[in-house]
Amino acid sequence: AQSVTQPDIHITVSEGASLELRCNYSYGATPYLFWYVQSPGQGLQLLLKYFSGDTLVQGIKGFEAEFKRSQSSFNLRKPSVHWSDAAEYFCAVVVPPGAAGNKLTFGGGTRVLVKP
Amino acid sequence: DTAVSQTPKYLVTQMGNDKSIKCEQNLGHDTMYWYKQDSKKFLKIMFSYNNKELIINETVPNRFSPKSPDKAHLNLHINSLELGDSAVYFCASSQDVTGEGRRTQYFGPGTRLLVL
Numbered sequence: 517a518q519s520v521t522q523p524d525i526h527i528t529v530s531e532g533a534s535l536e537l538r539c540n541y542s543y544g545a546t547p548y549l550f551w552y553v554q555s556p557g558q559g560l561q562l563l564l565k566y567f568s569g570d571t572l573v574q575g576i577k578g579f580e581a582e583f584k585r586s587q588s589s590f591n592l593r594k595p596s597v598h599w600s601d602a603a604e605y606f607c608a609v610v611v612p613p614g615a616a617g618n619k620l621t622f623g624g625g626t627r628v629l630v631k632p
Numbered sequence: 633d634t635a636v637s638q639t640p641k642y643l644v645t646q647m648g649n650d651k652s653i654k655c656e657q658n659l660g661h662d663t664m665y666w667y668k669q670d671s672k673k674f675l676k677i678m679f680s681y682n683n684k685e686l687i688i689n690e691t692v693p694n695r696f697s698p699k700s701p702d703k704a705h706l707n708l709h710i711n712s713l714e715l716g717d718s719a720v721y722f723c724a725s726s727q728d729v730t731g732e733g734r735r736t737q738y739f740g741p742g743t744r745l746l747v748l
Contacts, residue, residue, distance in 0.1 A: 559636075559740050560675075618680070620737060
């Protein structure tokens with residue numbers, strides 16, 4: 517079945533440590549890929565997106581993501597986590613690329629907790 | 633200078649009531665969306681309008697009726713509210729004239745609906 521999967525429901529990381537959030541997709545063609553962050557009680561903010569080209573994408577707040585076609589993955593990383601990074605992170609896709617409607621399909625989300 | 637705004641922020645109501653949620657964007661975008669986030673944080677698109685025309689209509693009960701009086705507004709009216717309608721409803725907008733799916737969607741802060 518076509519889907520977006522975030523295998524980790526919760527991740528706890530110490531402040532200053534590195535963070536990696538996993539995202540896998542299951543579609544025939546490579547979709548457009550996005551990472552959004554939702555801080556507690558807030559809306560969603562785009563961190564970064566990938567359409568084509570360089571597979572390492574830089575985003576806001578020091579985040580980056582790497583697209584790996586062979587693994588159907590688009591994992592999000594940050595070298596050093598700050599307490600303010602505690603939030604819910606969503607991977608999302610637009611499939612098929614170029615279709616009218618721009619329908620975002622979301623993964624289940626990963627909640628990141630940051631320990632002092 | 634809020635980009636995408638929603639009213640109300642919180643909505644507590646009784647089963648069987650009819651309620652509306654309003655959304656406005658001042659970004660000059662031509663496409664607007666409604667998403668529902670359930671208690672498990674799962675996000676799913678409900679509707680999308682492009683230039684006041686409905687272009688995405690997911691499997692949503694007929695009790696939900698979107699209305700777009702102009703490009704800057706997309707309201708959501710819900711009839712005969714049920715317990716299962718309790719969720720956070722997010723409005724979003726994007727500039728997606730070509731429908732190519734690359735445009736960033738900007739989200740509002742959400743409306744937290746609780747049906748008692």
